[in-house]
Amino acid sequence: MSEAPFRKEYEPQLQRNLRTRLVNRFREKYKFMGGEEITQFIIDDILTIIEEDYRPMQMMRKGQLLWDGILIKQKRKPGRALSMKETLTKPIVLTFITDEDIEKLKSGAKMRDIRKDISERITKEAFEQGTVLNLTDVSLITTSSRGSVSGYLKEREAEKHIQLPTRGRIHDLGPSVTHKADILRMRFNKYTLMEIKRRTQHSTESIDRYHRDFDRVALLESKLSIEEISFVTGMSQRLIEEYIHLKHEMLSQDEGLGG
Incomplete structure (x- = not known):
């Protein structure tokens, strides 16, 4: 048929x-x-x-939520010139609350400590899914102010001797070179690449780039002015000044150890 x-x-x-x-x-x-x-x-x-x-x-499971994470790998270099409309995102699943959190509350844990746990957990979960969260994301999810979230993250980093993968850190949006300095100090103190990656949540490419930039500035410092180094390398004068300060800090530390 x-x-x-x-x-x-x-x-x-x-x-x-x-x-x-x-x-x-x-x-x-x-x-x-x-x-x-x-x-x-x-x-x-x-x-x-x-x-x-x-x-x-x-x-999704109980206690999880859907969020738009900011992709770590962007088509354009991340920075303040890249508006959120132009920034690539993707939906991710974050764990807002767990049975373990509730058990801690039942045992009398302070809400501040639970919010620190949540802030740490969701920044790591976002990173594991190829994205990052900024302070506003974390503040909205935890119903806390940006200032409070900044405090939670700093306290948790100090407690565990780690660096959490926030957008400011991963995309180099912060006003200072703090996380770069931490990575370079670890190199100076002979930490392995794997240990630096574990502690800072940075990729091998980022760590290598910080090392290259620092080495370039250290090499050119005695030959060129800060303005000239900035022109040659394309780095900001502020960043170059901080690298130079860090270089002398490390040299002083080395001399103090009899190196």
């Missing part, structure tokens, strides 16, 4: 879906003039984005 009758009867059922509705919307409401292939390509791209938003929800 020919397949034609069955196809005629059942084929329309395959067209009753979101893809068809979007194709019709493009053609009828937006008067899209692109051909069938281009239209389908655009629709496939839109459906992929929708799937990325909904897929994590199927795997």
Whole structure:
């Protein structure tokens, strides 16, 4: 028996879906003039984005939430010139509260300590999913002020001797070179690359870049002015000044140890 009758009867059922509705919307409401292939390509791209938003929800557990994390790898260099509209993000799942948190509260733990746990946990979870959170993200999730969140993160870092992977640190958005200095001090004190990565949550590429930049400044300091070093290297004068200060700090430490 020919397949034609069955196809005629059942084929329309395959067209009753979101893809068809979007194709019709493009053609009828937006008067899209692109051909069938281009239209389908655009629709496939839109459906992929929708799937990325909904897929994590199927795997969420009690106490978790869906958030838009800022991708670590951007097409343009991250910085203040890159607006949030131009910044690439992706949906991630964060664990806001756990049974362990509730057990701690039941035992009389202070809410400040729980918020420190949450702040540490979600910054790490975001990083593990290829994204970072900024202080505003963490403040919204923990219903705390940015100042309080900054305090939570600093206290936790001091308690555990670690650096948490916030956006300011990973994308070098902070006003100072603090995290770079910490990495370079670790190198000076002969920490292994794996230990530096574990403590700072930085990639090998970032650590190598800090080392190269520091070495360039250290080499040029005796030959060029700060303005000239800035011109040659493309680094800010402030950053160069901090690298030079760090160099002399390390030299003094080495001399104090009899090196």
